[in-house]
Amino acid sequence: MAIGATSNPNVSGQQGIAVLRYNADGTLDAQFGTGGVAKFFPPNGNGLGVRDGVLDPNGNVLAVADAGGTTILARFTSAGILDTSFHANGYVTLSALKPWAMALQTDGKILVAGTRIVSKAIVGSVARFNSDGSPDSSFGTSGQTNLNSLSLLYSVALQTINSQQYIVAGGGSASTGVFSMARLTPVGALDTAFGSSAGYSTTDFCGAGSTIFSVNVDTAGNILAGGTAALVANGPPKFGIVRFDHNGLLDTTFGDPSSSGLTRTGRTLLDFYGYKNFLMSLLPVLDANGNQVSYLAAGFAGQSTGQFSQNQYLVLARYHLDGSLDTTFGTNGSGGLAVDFGSANNYVMKPAEHNTFVQSDGRVTTGNLRICERSECGL
Numbered sequence: 001m002a003i004g005a006t007s008n009p010n011v012s013g014q015q016g017i018a019v020l021r022y023n024a025d026g027t028l029d030a031q032f033g034t035g036g037v038a039k040f041f042p043p044n045g046n047g048l049g050v051r052d053g054v055l056d057p058n059g060n061v062l063a064v065a066d067a068g069g070t071t072i073l074a075r076f077t078s079a080g081i082l083d084t085s086f087h088a089n090g091y092v093t094l095s096a097l098k099p100w101a102m103a104l105q106t107d108g109k110i111l112v113a114g115t116r117i118v119s120k121a122i123v124g125s126v127a128r129f130n131s132d133g134s135p136d137s138s139f140g141t142s143g144q145t146n147l148n149s150l151s152l153l154y155s156v157a158l159q160t161i162n163s164q165q166y167i168v169a170g171g172g173s174a175s176t177g178v179f180s181m182a183r184l185t186p187v188g189a190l191d192t193a194f195g196s197s198a199g200y201s202t203t204d205f206c207g208a209g210s211t212i213f214s215v216n217v218d219t220a221g222n223i224l225a226g227g228t229a230a231l232v233a234n235g236p237p238k239f240g241i242v243r244f245d246h247n248g249l250l251d252t253t254f255g256d257p258s259s260s261g262l263t264r265t266g267r268t269l270l271d272f273y274g275y276k277n278f279l280m281s282l283l284p285v286l287d288a289n290g291n292q293v294s295y296l297a298a299g300f301a302g303q304s305t306g307q308f309s310q311n312q313y314l315v316l317a318r319y320h321l322d323g324s325l326d327t328t329f330g331t332n333g334s335g336g337l338a339v340d341f342g343s344a345n346n347y348v349m350k351p352a353e354h355n356t357f358v359q360s361d362g363r364v365t366t367g368n369l370r371i372c373e374r375s376e377c378g379l
Contacts, residue, residue, distance in 0.1 A: 001019065001020070001021050001022070001053075001055065001061065002019070002020040002021075002022070003017070003018070003019050003020075003050055003052075003053035003061070003063050004017075004018055004050050005017065005018065005048055005049055005050045005065070006018035006039055008041045008045075011041070013046050014041055014045050014046060015041070015045045015046065015047065015048040015049075016039055016040050016041035016042065016045050016048065017039065017040045017042075017048070017050055017063050017065055017072075017074055018037060018038070018039050018050075019033065019037070019038045019039075019053075019061050019063065019076055019080065020032075020033075020036055020037050020038075021033070021036055021080065022036070031079070032078075032079065032080035033076075033079075033080030033081070034080075036080075037080075038061075038076050038080035038081065038082075040074055040076070040082050040090065040091065042065075042067065042072050042074070042091060042093075044067050044068075044070065044072075044093070045065075045067055045072075046067070046068070047067060047068050048065050048066065048067045048072070049065060049066045049067075050063060050064075050065045051064050051065060051066055051099050051100050051101065051102075051114075052064050052099070052100070052101050052102045053102070054102060054103070054104045056104055056108070058078065059077075059078030060075050060076060060077055060078060060083060061075065061076040061078075062074070062075050062102065062104065062110060063075075063076075064099045064101075064102045064112055065099070066098055066099050066100075066114075067093075069095075069096060069097075069098045070093055070094065070095050070096070070097070071093060071094040071095075071097045071098075071099045071112055071114070071127070072091055072092075072093050073091060073092050073093075073094070073102075073110065073112060073129065073133065074086075074090060074091035075090060075091070075133070076090075085132070086132065086133045087132065087133030087134065088133075091133075092129065092133045092134075094112070094127055094135075096116050096117065097112070097114050097115075097116050097125055097127060097144075098114045098115050098116065099112050099113070099114040100113060100114045100115070100153060100154045100155070101113045101114070101153075101154060101155050101156045102156070103156050103157060103158055103167075105158060105165050106158075106165060107131075107165075108130075108131035109128055109129065109130060109131060109136055109139075110128065110129040110130075110131070110133075111126060111127070111128050111156055111158075111167060112126070112127045112128075112129070113125070113126045113127075113153050113155070113156035113169055114153060115151070115152070115153055116146070118146055118148075121148075121151070122151045122174070123146045123147060123148045123150065123151060124146065124147035124148075124149075124150030124151065124152070124153030124169060124171060124182070125144055125145065125146050125147065125153070126140070126144065126145050126147070126153075126156065126167060126169055126184060126188070127139075127140075127143055127144045128140070128143055128144075128188065129143070138187060139187060139188040140184075140187075140188030140189070141188075144188075145184055145188040145189070145190070147169060147182045147190070149173060149180065149182070149197075149200050150169060150171050150172070150173065150180055150182055150200075151171075151172075151173050151174045151175070152171040152172040152173065152174060152180075152211055153169055153170070153171040154170065154171045154211070154212065154213045154214075154227075155169070155170040155171065155212060155213060155214050155215045156168065156169050156170070156215070157170075157215045157216050157217050157223075158217065159183070159217045159221065159223065159246070160217075160221075161221075161246070164186045165186060166183055166184065166185060166186060166191060167183065167184040167185075167186075167188075168181060168182075168183050168215050168217065168223055169181065169182050169183075169184070169215070170212035170213075170214070170215035170225055170227075171211060171212050172210065172211035172212060172227075176202075177204070177208070177209035177210060177211075178202045178203065178204040178210055179202060179203050179204065179205075179210050179211070179212050179225055179227065179229075179240070179242055180200060180201070180202045180212065181195065181200065181201045181202075181212065181215065181223070181225060181244070181248065182194070182195075182199055182200050182201075183195070183199060183201075183248060193247070194247060194248045195244075195247070195248035195249070196248070196249065201244055201248035201249070203242055203250055203266070203267065204229075205229035205230070205231065205240055205267060205269065206230075206231045206232070208229070208230040208231055208232050208233050208235060209228075209229075209230050209233065209234070209237075210227065210228060210229035210230065210237075210240050211227045211228055212225045212226070212227040213226065213227040213228070213278070213279060213280050213281075213299075214226045214227065214279065214280060214281050214282040214283075215282075216282055216283050216284065218284040218292055218295075219284060219286070219290075219291075219292045220246075220292070221245075221246035222243050222244065222245055222246060222251060222254075223243070223244040223245075223246070223248065224241070224242075224243055224282050224283075224284070224295065225241070225242045225243075225244065225282070226239070226240065226241045226242075226279045226281070226282030226297055227240055227279055228240060228277070228278055228279065229267075229269060231269075236274075236275055236276045236277070237276055237277055237278060238269045238270060238271045238277045239269065239270035239271070239272075239277050239279040239297060239299065239317065240267065240268075240269055240279065241255070241267065241268050241269075241270075241279070241282060241295075241297060241319070241323065242255070242266055242267045243255065243266060243323065244266075250266035250267075251266050252264055252265070252266050253322065254266055254268075254321075254322060254323040255267045255268040255322075255323040256268050256269070256323070264322070264323065268319070268323045268324075268325075270297075270317055270325070270336070272301035272303075272313070272315050272336060272338060273301055273302065273303035273304070273313075274303075274304075275301070275302040275303055275304045275310060276301065276302040276310070277299065277300075277301045277302075277315075278299045278300050278301070279297050279298070279299040280298060280299040280300070280355060280356075281296075281297070281298045281299070281355055281356035282295065282296070282297050282298075283295070283296055283356065284296075285318070292321065293321070294318050294319060294320060294321065294326060295318070295319040295321070295323075296316065296317075296318050296319075296356070297316065297317045297318075297319065298314075298315070298316045298355070298356040299314075299315055300312050300313060300314055300315060301313055301315045301338065311340070313338040313339060313340050314338070314339040314340075314341070315336060315337065315338045315339070316329075316330070316336065316337045316339075316356075317329070317330070317335055317336040317337070318330070318335060319335075
């Protein structure tokens with residue numbers, strides 16, 4: 001399944017949501033939509049950008065888009081038709097919320113996370129909708145919760161605690177430049193028992209700028225946070241990965257060795273070509289029995305080709321559970337893999353949360369492209 005934006009050839013400047021479904025061999029599934037493609041052009045779709053999407057247990061496709069700072073949440077049926085049982089016309093809008101990520105709870109409720117402007121300040125915000133597309137009035141205030149300390153909010157994940165789903169939101173702060181997370185209770189209240197700062201958890205890399213683009217929760221309940229991190233102010237970003245325990249405290253059994261050598265730092269960094277690196281997705285990898293065996297990171301990295309030019313590659317790396325790089329993965333014992341599709345720029349789309357996953361047969365799919373076989377990548 002691929003989700004993105006498309007242009008309406010009949011209406012100048014109008015953009016919409018496109019969903020494509022593929023067969024296992026990579027051909028378009030003609031049973032879905034029209035020739036494998038479903039499209040929807042909302043009335044206010046000028047400048048629309050599709051940010052994220054998920055599949056629900058019934059095979060319906062949910063997609064969230066940003067139309068000039070307004071959220072558009074649409075649902076397509078498993079046959080590729082706009083689902084008019086969803087908020088009566090197949091989509092719902094939420095003004096003044098710029099969406100970046102979404103998640104689907106086990107009870108069918110839909111989370112959309114992003115940023116909004118409150119009293120002339122940019123703050124993080126999480127909204128929740130019922131499964132029929134109506135705002136969930138039991139969540140936060142009128143279905144929304146603002147997070148004032150997250151001026152950048154790019155990712156949202158679910159963490160199960162005592163059979164209830166808590167909400168972890170990750171991003172950063174434009175003013176402090178650190179990895180920042182917050183946790184909400186199932187009813188959308190800030191969980192003040194989380195982290196080291198009354199509901200928030202932060203960490204940095206050498207005091208330089210860093211931002212979370214992906215949060216995930218592993219099978220042990222640990223919280224994985226990945227994004228960009230620089231070693232010096234305004235320096236080129238690297239892959240930055242942090243693991244927190246289930247309470248949002250830095251996990252010192254993970255990451256690079258500490259200066260004492262007795263513990264670990266809770267963080268790890270990776271640089272592919274000595275230039276710019278952007279981690280967009282971080283997720284746990286399970287074996288056929290459901291056991292967690294590693295972590296997979298995906299994004300894109302630049303290689304300088306001149307003072308003002310670069311080539312960009314789609315890149316992946318695999319880590320052991322202690323945060324050390326798995327050198328059996330990728331090429332030449334590097335622990336990483338770079339893919340060039342024949343052009344100067346290749347991306348794992350920024351910062352869509354659901355752009356990388358591991359199939360049940362061990363294949364890795366990222367950016368809706370199958371990158372490697374189990375035997376080739378060591379999965």
